[in-house]
Amino acid sequence: MKTTSKNILIAPLNWGLGHATRCIPIIRELQRYGFTPIIASDGVALQLLQKEFPNLLTIALPSYEIEYAKDEKDFKWKIIKNSPKMIQAIFVEKKRVKALVKEYDLKGIISDNRLGVYSKKVPSVFMTHQLNVLSGKTTWISSKLHRFFIAKFTECWIPDHKELPTLTGKLGHLESSSLNLKYLGPLSRLTKKELPTRYDLMVILSGPEPQRTMLEEKLIEELQKYNGKIIFIKGKVAPEQKMEIQNHITYYNFMTSDEIETAFNESRLVLSRSGYTTVMDLAKLEKKAFFIPTPGQFEQEYLAKRFKRIGMAPFAKQNEFKSEKLLEIDLYKGFPKTNETVNWKQLFILFHGE
Incomplete structure (x- = not known):
């Protein structure tokens, strides 16, 4: 399948369906602004996006093999136990991305929490709502490690408001940071409609x-x-x-x-x-x-x-x-209306190059 030279690789992590579904509005906007998204993921995240965008090119990346423990007390241990497989997958996807940049003449990369999906040759965006990665007593090290990976990217997009009222709280906000952070405002593929209650x-x-x-x-x-x-x-x-x-x-x-x-x-x-x-x-x-x-x-x-x-x-x-x-x-009062703040035109300037 041949694609244009305004190709943007968009790669969500396969951890539940959330990372894939929040990439849907980004894929739609990329298309609206004349880019050609190429989707890269694995497992159910890839399957879901293939159903949403049957006409787009999709590429299978190695699985991080994220699996939860049956008992919540074993959650952290299970993640640690699986980490060698995850590190291996990050190395493999990094190598794969290097080849994809060349093969598809990529103009940019958007990674939703895939740590190895970036390139020094093209603008690379990391999207996350967790600048602080909570892990109990080890929060300081998991957060530091996460930010070490984020620093390898050109920009970091956070789907939340920068100022109050925020949805992420301390997850998506730092007191100070040298990272190139951009707050998009909350992202959703859905629109509010006045329909009868069924x-x-x-x-x-x-x-x-x-x-x-x-x-x-x-x-x-x-x-x-x-x-x-x-x-x-x-x-x-x-x-x-x-x-x-x-x-x-x-x-x-x-x-x-x-x-x-x-x-x-x-x-x-x-x-x-x-x-x-x-x-x-x-x-x-x-x-x-x-x-x-x-x-x-x-x-x-x-x-x-x-x-x-x-x-x-x-x-x-x-x-x-x-x-x-x-x-x-x-x-409880429920969720109040969030103000739309995403300036896609401004964000996508990053991918226009010279």
């Missing part, structure tokens, strides 16, 4: 295994007691979409962006992980939500606690969730 609750799942399946099984059992209509999106990307209705719950294995946008707008309340991409979607759609952070994932636990503290959304630990806890949602 569902009392929307459940949307994501995240690496085995925790995604563990939460799915728990919620299917627990939500039998919920009094209201539910749309339940499992976040399992597959070749074919499957829909099943059981009593008051309509199940989908996955949905496209357009379908998810409709489902969000037709639902009164949302139940989900407290992943940052979901948070940005909720803010864009001004929704009320209940969070169940992924056990052991410090970033999601921090965000869930933060939104509870500032009165935006309640949360529960996965093993403590009961359907009656959803009654707490109406005691």
Whole structure:
């Protein structure tokens, strides 16, 4: 497949679906401004973007093989245990990118948390909402290590407001930094629409295994007691979409962006992980939500606690969730409208070269 010489490589990390879905608005804008995005990732992240953009060139990168522990106490150990595979993948993707720059005459690179996807020969952007990487007692070293990698890129884009009110809190803000940081404002592939309410609750799942399946099984059992209509999106990307209705719950294995946008707008309340991409979607759609952070994932636990503290959304630990806890949602104010601040034209000047 031949592409033009305004090619931009866009490479999200395959860690749940969040990194891939928040790249969707960037891919759309690149196309609008005359660039040709080339998508590079692996696993379900790549599959999702192939479904969204069937006409774009896609390239498989090596997997970081990120896997969660079944027990949250083993979360950090599992990540450490898998780190040699991750480091190996970073070396391989770095080599691969070197060849891709030449092969496709790339004019730029946008990496969403893929540490080896950059080049000294073309402008390279790293996108993250975590300048501070929370890891308990080792936060100082995980944050320092992350910023060491970010410094190799031309710019770092943070999908949040620079000033208050912010969504990321301390995750996406530093007191001082020599990094070339640009705050985009929250990014979402979704748009708020005035549609009639069809569902009392929307459940949307994501995240690496085995925790995604563990939460799915728990919620299917627990939500039998919920009094209201539910749309339940499992976040399992597959070749074919499957829909099943059981009593008051309509199940989908996955949905496209357009379908998810409709489902969000037709639902009164949302139940989900407290992943940052979901948070940005909720803010864009001004929704009320209940969070169940992924056990052991410090970033999601921090965000869930933060939104509870500032009165935006309640949360529960996965093993403590009961359907009656959803009654707490109406005691919280939900997510307020976020102001659009993304100046794409200004951002993309980086890729115009001489």
